[in-house]
Amino acid sequence: MTAEPVRLLLPAALSAAAGGRRELECAAGAGLTAARLLDGLAVDYPRLERRIRDEAGRLRRYVNVYIDGEELRALDGLASPVPPGAEVLILQSVAGG
Amino acid sequence: MSNGDSAVLAIGTKKGLWLADSPDRRTWNVTGPHFLMDEVASVAIDTRGGRPRILAGIMNWHWGPCVVHSDDLGATWSEPADGAVRFPEDTGEALARVWQLQPDSEARPGVVWAGAEPISVWRSTDGGGHFELNRPFWDHPHRSEWGAGFGGAAAHTVLPSPADDSMLVAISAAGVYRTDDGGGSWTPRNHGISAYFLPDPNPEFGQCVHKAARDAGDPRRLYAQNHHGVYRTDDGGDSWISIADGLPADFGFVMLAHPTRPGTIWTIPLKADGERIPPDGHPAVYRSTDAGGSWTRLDRGLPETDYNAVLRDAAAVDTAEPAGVYFGTRGGQVFASADEGDTFSLVAGNLPDVLCVRAGMVSAEPG
Numbered sequence: 001m002t003a004e005p006v007r008l009l010l011p012a013a014l015s016a017a018a019g020g021r022r023e024l025e026c027a028a029g030a031g032l033t034a035a036r037l038l039d040g041l042a043v044d045y046p047r048l049e050r051r052i053r054d055e056a057g058r059l060r061r062y063v064n065v066y067i068d069g070e071e072l073r074a075l076d077g078l079a080s081p082v083p084p085g086a087e088v089l090i091l092q093s094v095a096g097g
Numbered sequence: 098m099s100n101g102d103s104a105v106l107a108i109g110t111k112k113g114l115w116l117a118d119s120p121d122r123r124t125w126n127v128t129g130p131h132f133l134m135d136e137v138a139s140v141a142i143d144t145r146g147g148r149p150r151i152l153a154g155i156m157n158w159h160w161g162p163c164v165v166h167s168d169d170l171g172a173t174w175s176e177p178a179d180g181a182v183r184f185p186e187d188t189g190e191a192l193a194r195v196w197q198l199q200p201d202s203e204a205r206p207g208v209v210w211a212g213a214e215p216i217s218v219w220r221s222t223d224g225g226g227h228f229e230l231n232r233p234f235w236d237h238p239h240r241s242e243w244g245a246g247f248g249g250a251a252a253h254t255v256l257p258s259p260a261d262d263s264m265l266v267a268i269s270a271a272g273v274y275r276t277d278d279g280g281g282s283w284t285p286r287n288h289g290i291s292a293y294f295l296p297d298p299n300p301e302f303g304q305c306v307h308k309a310a311r312d313a314g315d316p317r318r319l320y321a322q323n324h325h326g327v328y329r330t331d332d333g334g335d336s337w338i339s340i341a342d343g344l345p346a347d348f349g350f351v352m353l354a355h356p357t358r359p360g361t362i363w364t365i366p367l368k369a370d371g372e373r374i375p376p377d378g379h380p381a382v383y384r385s386t387d388a389g390g391s392w393t394r395l396d397r398g399l400p401e402t403d404y405n406a407v408l409r410d411a412a413a414v415d416t417a418e419p420a421g422v423y424f425g426t427r428g429g430q431v432f433a434s435a436d437e438g439d440t441f442s443l444v445a446g447n448l449p450d451v452l453c454v455r456a457g458m459v460s461a462e463p464g
Binding site for chain 1 (some may be wrong): 157
């Protein structure tokens with residue numbers, strides 16, 4: 001039985017890097033973490049992945065990621081598990097001027 | 098200017114990129130913004146080979162930095178899928194900002210250099226599509242002792258020599274380094290430049306060089322505007338002498354060299370590091386036609402009063418005859434001179450802080 005895919009929701013500012021889409025479906029599976037989810041994203045949408053995570057593998061400072069409503073940094077960072085059917089929301093933080 | 102050529106001006110600001118073009122360098126058609134809300138700290142107009150390419154180092158505070166290019170004068174932009182500048186995994190570092198994009202000479206088509214933060218030098222052989230980290234510079238034993246300027250720790254100036262494999266790189270605050278073997282090894286070249294802000298004012302490295310430029314006639318003659326101090330070297334950086342006499346202040350960020358005429362340079366003095374404004378609030382460009390032996394004040398067409406600074410890359414020359422001189426201020430005004438600085442006129446105003454300006458001459462119908 002195939003695991004229910006993960007829904008990745010993107011802000012408008014990132015849609016161009018995702019082929020104009022605001023929502024992507026990502027394959028789920030046992031042991032999927034936020035880091036592995038982004039590894040997969042880097043294959044299909046490298047420009048999108050680069051905007052979320054730098055080349056050293058760190059989440060960009062002013063990017064917030066929510067897994068089913070829980071902020072990634074309050075969980076286990078990029079090692080946080082992403083369960084099948086989860087909704088992963090990417091948002092820019094409130095910063096700048 | 099020759100018939101059929103037009104001038105293109107790229108204006109990178111704190112919140113986007115503007116482009117301007119002009120058939121006579123007096124009337125300008127300004128377009129933009131491109132990349133609105135992205136900081137554009139570096140830009141280049143590469144006119145080698147008759148096909149102009151605009152390169153821009155942009156940085157979004159949310160989504161990070163990248164280098165993009167346009168081969169149709171800004172109508173469309175390309176960003177390589179795998180990123181133009183990416184630190185190798187073993188460094189554990191990530192690109193913060195590209196401070197400098199510098200096309201090499203005509204003899205090295207396709208070669209473009211980048212200076213970046215963290216302090217690093219990069220080389221592209223495909224016209225700026227992909228850059229490779231210069232390892233000898235990255236692994237330099239002085240690295241741990243290099244300081245950071247207020248704007249960040251970066252290699253902000255890269256000056257390849259058209260005559261040989263030497264190159265000068267300037268870092269705030271580490272001073273000037275030179276390679277004589279195309280980047281295989283690097284040696285500090287700061288003798289004569291004062292680092293008055295250090296316990297030893299004459300260290301081997303640690304100087305705060307704000308900008309350097311290479312003379313049009315003698316590749317071993319270079320000029321440097323420092324964090325206090327204006328200097329010239331006649332031996333590729335082995336030794337520097339002061340050329341600040343005749344300037345109203347020896348602080349500033351800009352140093353420009355004429356594209357073809359030896360000994361002609363421009364700088365834009367600011368009062369001091371504690372007051373980074375034009376002296377007495379009266380902006381002016383200073384030109385020397387004798388390699389810094391004497392200076393002429395140029396302010397015709399500039400505002401009588403302006404308290405905004407001009408940053409290190411917010412000034413440029415073009416390659417026309419007579420040369421055009423351009424600069425932008427932190428107050429968002431951009432000025433152009435079609436007569437080597439004798440008179441200036443406003444290109445654009447009320448832009449965000451101008452971070453970089455570059456000018457190029459392109460054929461009216463690029464081929």
